[in-house]
Amino acid sequence: MAFAAVSPVAPKLVQKLGLEKTLLIAVVGLAVGILVRSLPLPGIIWVGTACIGVSIAVLNVSLPVMVKRDFPARIGSMTGIYSAVQGGFAAMAAGIALPLASASDTGWRFSLGVWAVLAVVTALLLVPQARTSTVGGGSGNLPQRRKAINPWRSSLSWQIAAFMGVQSLFFYTLLAWLSPIEQSFGISAETAGFHQFLFNLGSLFGSLLCTALLPKTHSIRPLMLFMLALWIVSLLGLLFFPELAVIPAFTGGLSCGTFFVLALSLFGLRTRHHVNAGALSGMGQSVGYIIAAAGPLAIGALHDATDSWSLALWLLVVLGLIEVVLGVMVSRDRYID
The missing domain is CATH 1.20.1250.20 (MFS general substrate transporter like domains)
Structure with a gap:
């Protein structure tokens, strides 16, 4: 439901902030949500889960935009590559969730929270690109008003x-x-x-x-x-x-x-x-x-x-x-x- 509610808003963020900055904010939000969800505080799991849902929704909408902008002649192959990577990491996470939980005194909190590391690494990779991010989602051949x-x-x-x-x-x-x-x-x-x-x-x-x-x-x-x-x-x-x-x-x-x-x-x-x-x-x-x-x-x-x-x-x-x-x-x- 977070995907459904936030998806229409994501293109507006891209237009206002630029594609790379939007991606960076979403990845940071994802890291924060993962960490917050794993804190040992009553009810905080709902806050973290909501943050995760919103962040992933923005990423889901923004990635096809990047593919269209940067790889217009390879839309199918590039979409398949990143969706396959998503599926591969999801399968890996599911497979090692229990061993990770068993390896720590904090149990599932560590097993879920450890994935914030990947989000932080991704955010660091996006920082240089976000500095050059342009409003409107990137370069285009025609004025924005004629294309929207x-x-x-x-x-x-x-x-x-x-x-x-x-x-x-x-x-x-x-x-x-x-x-x-x-x-x-x-x-x-x-x-x-x-x-x-x-x-x-x-x-x-x-x-x-x-x-x-x-x-x-x-x-x-x-x-x-x-x-x-x-x-x-x-x-x-x-x-x-x-x-x-x-x-x-x-x-x-x-x-x-x-x-x-x-x-x-x-x-x-x-x-x-x-x-x-x-x-x-x-x-x-x-x-x-x-x-x-x-x-x-x-x-x-x-x-x-x-x-x-x-x-x-x-x-x-x-x-x-x-x-x-x-x-x-x-x-x-x-x-x-």
């Missing part, structure tokens, strides 16, 4: 936002419920946990695969439709062949990782100027994460109402078919500006 657009009034923007939201819903829903779904089919908790790891690993591979393929294709549509078909087949596999859940767990993650890179790439691919890429990124991620936040809650409520995961999985299949239609729309070679 309002993405909230564009039908293409809404299609991209819906695509962003549904693909995020897919990821967060399986991230939350894949293990309980598998356990309801008789799979052990240990095996289901391993399958959750494979889902995350598949997501990382999907990011890398998309990074490798996008520069070699003239259209994102074939890759998008193939991965959407793979997603639907993965859900049907969970429904009809739960004993083979190891396969749809990995292929589901593979498709989700690809969707994420494609969705982020659209912010740059469907705009001609990096300022408008920022505006579209803010709008798309705001709407998208509202949809994404509702997904796990709605699927969980549907399970509670029916005492079964079957209807919830069929709903995800239907959403997959809707995403196919959205994918066809957003993969057309059009621009919001």
